[in-house]
Each structure stands twice: as C-alpha cells, then as structure tokens.
Amino acid sequence: MMVSTKGRYALTVMTDIARNSDGGYVSLADIAERQKLSMKYLESIIAILNKGGLLESLRGKNGGYKLARDPGDYNISEILLLTEGTLAPVNCIMQDGVQCEKAATCSTLPLWAGLDKVIENYLSKITLEDIINGNRRKMLGDYCDHCDTL
C-alpha cells in the first residue's frame, strides 16, 4: 500500500474543510463527526497539514481550520507528499539523493523510475477542486482515448 490512512484522511479533511468552510473556520470536532473518524487521530494528521502551511488555524472558541489557498491551487501530490513523506512506489527510488548501491547495474531501476513518474504525473495534475467538483473524467481519464490504449 502506497498511501496509508494518514494520507487518505488528510485528503478527506482537506475536502471537508473546502466544502464546509465558507470563509470561516471549521472545527476538528465537526470534521470528525461528519466523516465518522476518530477526532484524536484526525488531530495528529491535521497538525501536519497545519505546520506544512496547507491550512490556517485559529485557537479558542469558534476556532478551527480553513484552507490557506483556493482549492484549485492545491494539487493532490503535495498533500499526500506532506503527510506520507514520500510517494515512491518502491524503496529503491528514495528521493533525498540517496541511491541504491546497485543502481548503476540494476536493470529494473528504469521500470521503478517510470512508475514513479507516472504516479507523480497523475497526482500533480489533479487539484482539490477537481475532487470537490467530482471531476470524474479527469480523475478516471475516460476522455483520453490515446492514454487508455497506450
């Protein structure tokens, strides 16, 4: 599994806030209630989003969280990357410049690199707004005959 509950819940939180904010702050309790998820666990995930600058928060009564930008300005890749740490499908393609010692002679490496690229390409093209609007054509790719058969 490439994306754990952390990343999935992060995305759920972002869409929930986008939908229910209306300019104001949305409380953690409300999100947990609506999404039927553990408030305590969501809290730890939201903290990541907040520290990462994807959300803005207000403490105290009537406080909560709101998006730092317009939904269309978030791509899914950055949300998942922040919460998951990496989106690489395999260990041997780790980003931080550290390469597998066998990389030079590894014949399967191009495959993993290609897979990584395909994933990153897909996720970076889709925005939070696409999810809110239920843009199925963009997400499921039915519109692209070429890519379907390729």
Added chain:
Amino acid sequence: MMVSTKGRYALTVMTDIARNSDGGYVSLADIAERQKLSMKYLESIIAILNKGGLLESLRGKNGGYKLARDPGDYNISEILLLTEGTLAPVNCIMQDGVQCEKAATCSTLPLWAGLDKVIENYLSKITLEDIINGNRRKMLGDYCDHCDTL
C-alpha cells in the same frame, strides 16, 4: 511503499533467469550469488513464482528453474500481482469485490480508482523482455509528448 522487496526480488529473479537460462535450468544458488541476495529469502519468493506457474522447476542435481514462457509474454503487472497480492495504492480499493462501506458517498474514491488504473495501465504494458532489453523509452515514457504534458 506499494511494492516490497518480495515483488522487486521476484522481478530481479525473473530477469536473471531470462538472461542466464539459455533453454536450461538455472539454480537458486547461482541467482542468489549473481544478485547478491539471500538464497533462503529468494527461495521463498521463487516458490510463489513457481506455484503461480510463471516458472518451471526441476529438482535434484543440475536442477533449477526456467521461464514457463517467452520473456515477451510476461507483463510486469502479473509478476508483481502474484507476489504482492495486490497493486492497489490504497486499502479502500481492494479488488475482491469488497468495497469500503462509505464508497457510495466518498468523494475521494474516484481519485484512488484513477490512480489504480494509471498504475495498472503502466505495468501491464511493459514486458519482461522490455526490461531485459533496457527499453528505456517505453519504461520512462520520454517518447510520448502528449502523456508528458498531460
């Protein structure tokens, strides 16, 4: 991580056999030696490939393993699917017909379905032969301007 060492080593084993078989059987010890991997661990992985019908085996002296088909007739998806069990990037898209209970109202599900499709599409188009031949254009996709910018 979507693909563990099990799947990666499985692919490494398949390419090693394809390269070194020459019609005959390749022994586990030789593969482990060439690839610098634990023979005991490889053994458990090769057992899956063998039971799954991707390899043929011969016991006893001068025994070993060989491919059941031509390299060009294996696509990477089936090799990884057999060893990993699933290639789904998230838990909530599990294949066996069992769906998440929130599926009907989940706005992020199409995203995961689309991601799953993109991955499956990529891996099913590449063959073992492509890896052996180092077909970088196909694996890294540089030839497709359209898909690059899409």
Added chain:
DNA sequence: CTTATTCCTACCTCGGTGGTAGGATTTGTC
C-alpha cells in the same frame, strides 16, 4: 550412494501503522 538441488514448515525481530490519553494553552462570550 553421494551430491546437488528443490521443497516444506516453522520461527524470529523490528519498525511502522493506526490509533489513544491527558493535559496545557488560547480565545470568544456572558
């Protein structure tokens, strides 16, 4: 009958996932 090999079963360690618990701090409202 010896040797090289696959086949089978059982076991082990470690780190990450998926949480839970409790309290400290901040802010709006009366």
Added chain:
DNA sequence: GACAAATCCTACCACCGAGGTAGGAATAAG
C-alpha cells in the same frame, strides 16, 4: 473574571506485515 470551546503538545501502546533465518525432507543425476 469565569467559563466554555477550541487548538496545541507530549507521551504511550498494540498489532501486524516486512524481511528475513533455520533445518531438514524429498528428488534426481552421475
């Protein structure tokens, strides 16, 4: 000023899959 509603912070924990290891039984070639 008190209270309530909210975020923020630190610590803890159980479970399970990843990534192996170990030892021996069965089989086939020479």
